[in-house]
Amino acid sequence: MSAIVEPVARLIEAFGRLPGVGPKTAQRLTYHILRAADAEARSLAAALVAVRDEVVFCESCFNISTGPLCPICLDPDRDEKWLCVVEEPLDVLALERTGAFRGRYHVLHGAISPMDGIGPDRLRVRELLEVCARRCAEGDPITEVILATNPTLEGEATAMYLAERLAADVASITRIARGIPVGGDLEYADEVTLVRALQGRREVESSLPR
Amino acid sequence: MSAIVEPVARLIEAFGRLPGVGPKTAQRLTYHILRAADAEARSLAAALVAVRDEVVFCESCFNISTGPLCPICLDPDRDEKWLCVVEEPLDVLALERTGAFRGRYHVLHGAISPMDGIGPDRLRVRELLEVCARRCAEGDPITEVILATNPTLEGEATAMYLAERLAADVASITRIARGIPVGGDLEYADEVTLVRALQGRREVESSLPR
Numbered sequence: 001m002s003a004i005v006e007p008v009a010r011l012i013e014a015f016g017r018l019p020g021v022g023p024k025t026a027q028r029l030t031y032h033i034l035r036a037a038d039a040e041a042r043s044l045a046a047a048l049v050a051v052r053d054e055v056v057f058c059e060s061c062f063n064i065s066t067g068p069l070c071p072i073c074l075d076p077d078r079d080e081k082w083l084c085v086v087e088e089p090l091d092v093l094a095l096e097r098t099g100a101f102r103g104r105y106h107v108l109h110g111a112i113s114p115m116d117g118i119g120p121d122r123l124r125v126r127e128l129l130e131v132c133a134r135r136c137a138e139g140d141p142i143t144e145v146i147l148a149t150n151p152t153l154e155g156e157a158t159a160m161y162l163a164e165r166l167a168a169d170v171a172s173i174t175r176i177a178r179g180i181p182v183g184g185d186l187e188y189a190d191e192v193t194l195v196r197a198l199q200g201r202r203e204v205e206s207s208l209p210r
Numbered sequence: 211m212s213a214i215v216e217p218v219a220r221l222i223e224a225f226g227r228l229p230g231v232g233p234k235t236a237q238r239l240t241y242h243i244l245r246a247a248d249a250e251a252r253s254l255a256a257a258l259v260a261v262r263d264e265v266v267f268c269e270s271c272f273n274i275s276t277g278p279l280c281p282i283c284l285d286p287d288r289d290e291k292w293l294c295v296v297e298e299p300l301d302v303l304a305l306e307r308t309g310a311f312r313g314r315y316h317v318l319h320g321a322i323s324p325m326d327g328i329g330p331d332r333l334r335v336r337e338l339l340e341v342c343a344r345r346c347a348e349g350d351p352i353t354e355v356i357l358a359t360n361p362t363l364e365g366e367a368t369a370m371y372l373a374e375r376l377a378a379d380v381a382s383i384t385r386i387a388r389g390i391p392v393g394g395d396l397e398y399a400d401e402v403t404l405v406r407a408l409q410g411r412r413e414v415e416s417s418l419p420r
Contacts, residue, residue, distance in 0.1 A: 007263075019239070033262070045255040048255040064244060089244070
């Protein structure tokens with residue numbers, strides 16, 4: 001006989017399937033739910049179901065969306081000639097928070113990783129190549145593709161692969177800068193980042209008129 | 211215009227209300243749910259609702275239960291004369307895993323903490339005192355109450371308070387041992403724990419016949 005009743009065991013198990021949630025955390029979350037306000041538990045349950053029922057991927061950029069096209073693809077103020085390629089919808093969110101990019105996105109939903117058996121066919125790569133080729137053929141080419149995959153082994157491999165495949169259809173293919181993060185410390189930066197920071201060095205622009 | 215669609219924002223917010231889940235973790239959990247198998251998301255939602263609908267607190271010991279009495283209180287093999295007082299249902303679980311205790315429990319649902327404005331009236335203290343007094347009056351007294359509240363300031367205060375209030379009705383009131391945890395290191399133990407370990411020292415029992 002177990003000291004733990006079945007619905008509680010089930011919730012602990014369900015929480016435990018979430019990434020980064022171990023058995024102890026799953027227990028703590030479950031007991032929080034047991035003692036929390038009823039509305040809190042039910043709103044979490046409703047939000048879970050709503051996300052699965054209402055959220056789809058944008059047919060154009062594969063970002064998350066509630067309709068066939070996401071708010072960014074529907075926005076006429078966005079510059080169609082500027083395309084930013086990212087791995088995950090979370091990356092779109094991070095870039096949007098900066099407000100520094102006013103073009104469109106393309107979400108790959110992962111990165112090429114031969115070690116994990118993830119090739120370009122498992123990602124939204126075909127769709128990206130198609131849209132660039134079609135726009136080029138229609139005489140309305142995308143002028144710049146920014147490859148904003150993560151600066152990891154997989155992200156770099158994906159960027160290199162895409163740069164090669166897109167070369168014929170896109171005039172400018174760029175990669176986001178890799179270097180010392182703002183607020184970071186040179187002393188603690190790893191060698192690869194330091195090499196990138198040196199390679200990516202730029203002329204200092206004087207704020208004073210020359 | 212936000213880059214994030216409403217159902218997703220709502221789920222991020224709902225996850226963010228869980229203890230120990232910050233905004234970044236809430237985002238990661240939400241995107242996991244978006245990409246997980248449909249059954250996984252729905253089973254978590256169902257488990258949340260089930261816990262709120264089906265789980266109550268045992269009328270006798272205030273442990274979690276699906277009926278008026280929890281499985282432990284219903285178990286005739288449990289020794290009624292032996293009562294273990296704990297702060298939380300999770301503590302019952304931890305003790306049950308040991309299999310070393312075959313009595314009944316009483317869950318206080320917290321500890322006395324004047325700093326947080328939590329007095330005995332906010333806990334299941336009255337019910338504990340009542341059951342001990344009633345059993346004593348009925349001539350079927352509880353012979354031992356083990357105070358297994360946490361060895362924290364609040365847990366110790368609660369144990370001392372209960373020991374005083376139960377003295378008249380219970381023959382033996384004990385406190386769980388505090389000392390160096392098994393696998394621990396004397397060198398790194400704090401002074402209070404070391405003092406407790408010394409105070410709680412016991413005669414070594416030889417495994418050889420004398």
